[in-house]
Amino acid sequence: MPETNPSVAPRVFEHTSRKDWGRSVLLLEIPDRRTFLFEDGAERSFRPDYWDKMEIIEVLGNEAVRIDRIARRNQAPAPGSTRKSKVPPKKPDITFEQQVAYFMQLYPVGFEDEAYVKAERGEVGNKGAEKLKNAAIERAEDLLGQKNLDELIGNASFEEIHQTIYELLTNTKGTTQKAEATRFKNLPEETHETVALALRELLYGDRAYPVRFDSFVAALDVEDGATWPLSTLLHALVYPSDHLFVKPTFFKKQALILDVDPKYDTTPNATTYTQFLETAKKTMELLQKAGQRPHDLWDVHVFVCKTLSPKAIREATGVDVTDADDQ
Numbered sequence: 001m002p003e004t005n006p007s008v009a010p011r012v013f014e015h016t017s018r019k020d021w022g023r024s025v026l027l028l029e030i031p032d033r034r035t036f037l038f039e040d041g042a043e044r045s046f047r048p049d050y051w052d053k054m055e056i057i058e059v060l061g062n063e064a065v066r067i068d069r070i071a072r073r074n075q076a077p078a079p080g081s082t083r084k085s086k087v088p089p090k091k092p093d094i095t096f097e098q099q100v101a102y103f104m105q106l107y108p109v110g111f112e113d114e115a116y117v118k119a120e121r122g123e124v125g126n127k128g129a130e131k132l133k134n135a136a137i138e139r140a141e142d143l144l145g146q147k148n149l150d151e152l153i154g155n156a157s158f159e160e161i162h163q164t165i166y167e168l169l170t171n172t173k174g175t176t177q178k179a180e181a182t183r184f185k186n187l188p189e190e191t192h193e194t195v196a197l198a199l200r201e202l203l204y205g206d207r208a209y210p211v212r213f214d215s216f217v218a219a220l221d222v223e224d225g226a227t228w229p230l231s232t233l234l235h236a237l238v239y240p241s242d243h244l245f246v247k248p249t250f251f252k253k254q255a256l257i258l259d260v261d262p263k264y265d266t267t268p269n270a271t272t273y274t275q276f277l278e279t280a281k282k283t284m285e286l287l288q289k290a291g292q293r294p295h296d297l298w299d300v301h302v303f304v305c306k307t308l309s310p311k312a313i314r315e316a317t318g319v320d321v322t323d324a325d326d327q
Contacts (some may be wrong), residue, residue, distance in 0.1 A: 010068045022211035025068045043308045063218040092253045093319040099307040102316040110292045133298045140237030146204045158192040176229045183222040194218045210270030216266045231268035242294040244280045253308045255279040281307040
């Protein structure tokens with residue numbers, strides 16, 4: 001029988017030799033078969049001879065519930081499902097070409113424009129540069145480097161890791177809001193180890209990245225739930241060319257402009273993140289074809305935010321729009 005009691009956290013399983021499949025919950029149990037639903041949405045069935053391959057693993061109750069939710073959200077609809085298709089969201093009233101033109105009005109030299117560098121990247125010695133992108137990336141690569149992080153974890157210095165994360169959240173201008181950082185700071189002390197280990201796995205683990213991402217989000221058991229900025233800042237600072245800091249209001253728009261229909265959820269999740277990352281990399285390619293030279297995905301992030309605010313769209317196109325708050 002499936003485990004469906006909502007008052008009891010589901011048991012969580014992992015295949016002993018296929019860690020890349022991620023974790024799973026028991027979907028169906030009958031005498032000759034057990035079917036598990038994995039985090040990637042795939043159902044995999046095993047005969048009794050192979051049941052010992054699926055080991056129960058210990059996770060916090062809230063994480064077990066979240067793993068179950070993630071797996072069920074990614075699960076493909078059953079054949080013949082009557083689930084209604086959502087109406088496709090409307091594209092923003094701006095083209096990519098208009099975005100580039102508007103960005104060039106703001107910064108005539110593009111990403112190397114002196115005003116852009118001063119406001120967004122920062123130059124050593126300039127006032128306020130210590131809170132801008134370049135300095136934040138350098139701090140994160142040092143403080144959250146694999147060697148340093150492993151040493152802190154080996155010494156059980158989980159409070160120090162927690163404080164480091166908090167300082168990165170509060171000292172990187174234009175990223176997480178003060179309230180988000182405060183909710184993180186106020187996490188109970190007994191959760192600090194879980195967060196530290198999940199961060200280490202996110203940055204340097206061997207499992208499939210979507211599994212690592214969802215596990216990290218699950219560990220961020222903050223009041224009112226983890227937000228997209230809170231969940232994506234750290235990996236974007238450590239891997240600025242490979243990973244993305246997400247403000248979803250803007251990246252939902254950018255995805256639609258580039259004909260990517262994101263499976264959006266206000267709760268951060270790997271499925272949506274992967275689509276936002278695809279959008280960012282496609283945006284970078286188009287910027288390069290347009291003669292621009294973004295240094296990394298932080299430049300792409302700024303480009304998207306600068307050109308897709310309601311004010312920017314109105315000034316670039318003459319179309320008046322309203323916007324929702326980022327989460």
